[in-house]
Amino acid sequence: MAGTIDYPDSPPIAYAVFAHCFTCSRHVPAASRVCKTLAEHGIAALRFDFPGLGQSEGDFGDTTFTTNVDDIVAASRWLADNHEAPQLLLGHSLGGAAALKAATLPEMASIAAVATLGAPFDPAHSVLHFADRVHEAEKEGSVTVTLAGRDINISREFLEDLADNNPEAYLPTLRKPLMLIHSPVDQTVGVDNAQKIFRVTRFPKSLVTMDKVDHLFTRGDSAQQAGHTIARWARPYLRPSHEAPTVGTDEVRSHVAAGTKYGVVLNSRAGELKADLPKTSGGKGLGHSPVDLLMSALAAASTHAIREAATGMKLDDVEVTIINASRNVFERKIALYGDLSDAQRRRLINAARTSPVEAMLAGAKIMDIPA
Secondary structure, three states: OOEEEEOOOOOOOEEEEEEOOOOOOOOOHHHHHHHHHHHHOOEEEEEEOOOOOOOOOOOHHHOOHHHHHHHHHHHHHHHHHHOOOOOEEEEEOHHHHHHHHHOOOHHHOOOOEEEEEOOOOOHHHHHHHHHHHHHHHHHHOEEEEEEOOEEEEEEHHHHHHHHHOOHHHHHHHOOOOEEEEEOOOOOOOOOHHHHHHHHHOOOOEEEEEOOOOOOOOOOOOHHHHHHHHHHHHHHHHOOOOOOOOOOOOOOOEEEEOOOOOOOEEEEEOOEEEEEOOOHHHOOOOOOEOHHHHHHHHHHHHHHHHHHHHOOOOEEEEEEEEEEEEEOOEEEEEEEEEEEOOHHHHHHHHHHHHHOHHHHHHHHOOOOOOOO
């Protein structure tokens, strides 16, 4: 099976597995965009193609819902053997139904939380669109249908296997925190499916509806929104395998962002910040440039100095703009808003020049100490 792992910039706090929708691939928006969004939250996510789909080998006609469940288990086992056991399991549409059943198996003990997008309550729902061809499959042994311009062979065994799966038997045995994301206007898998899953599963569980979202999560940034929602919900259930480094009060620590040439992750007492070179300098522009950070520090420090000097004055707001005029020249524009006299304005503008950052820029000295 072919797969892709979307990595965060820093070492992952946990790993996830994503199962795509019926006859889709790991590159559809609901898979790729959700997994990339999880990576933004520090979760490495493996999305893979089921056999006979995408870039995976095999014949789709030889697969069944049960083999899809087995494939999820196999992908999770591979992740555990080569990286780390997954803690989050996700699935979209029929992949969501397969993820729900896989999560009930003892082989998936590492899973701490499960999330689905547009999942059907009954896996057999996936073939209702071809109901007029089902008898043909039963008679001939298989039926070929065209989906997204591709001929897909649906076998009699596939249909029989779907019929043999009873969600009312295994869903109540799911003992994992569950999030169901569904669109109330989903025309492919109605939102009543999510309601049925919600009714038969145990707490803790959440049902989140995303309005004006199509079944494939292709509209706008709906897939990214779903990813953010899942990541924030799952975080309390995950056991972080990596924590951000402890950084002192007057300290900033950096490391190279995974998969980048110039991307840098900066850790300070206040949290994490991303830096990168602009595309014109060979980077990907996926973070603040070093010069941006320097100008930001000067703008912030100038604002602080002005606010401190404005005690007792009627200063409503201050806007500081720093412009990189040339290699060694910054231009600073200060806009003061409020009931201020000319003398007060001069005093505040002069105060901007007293910030500690400006003093550092004037006489900075860097001492290199071996780590």
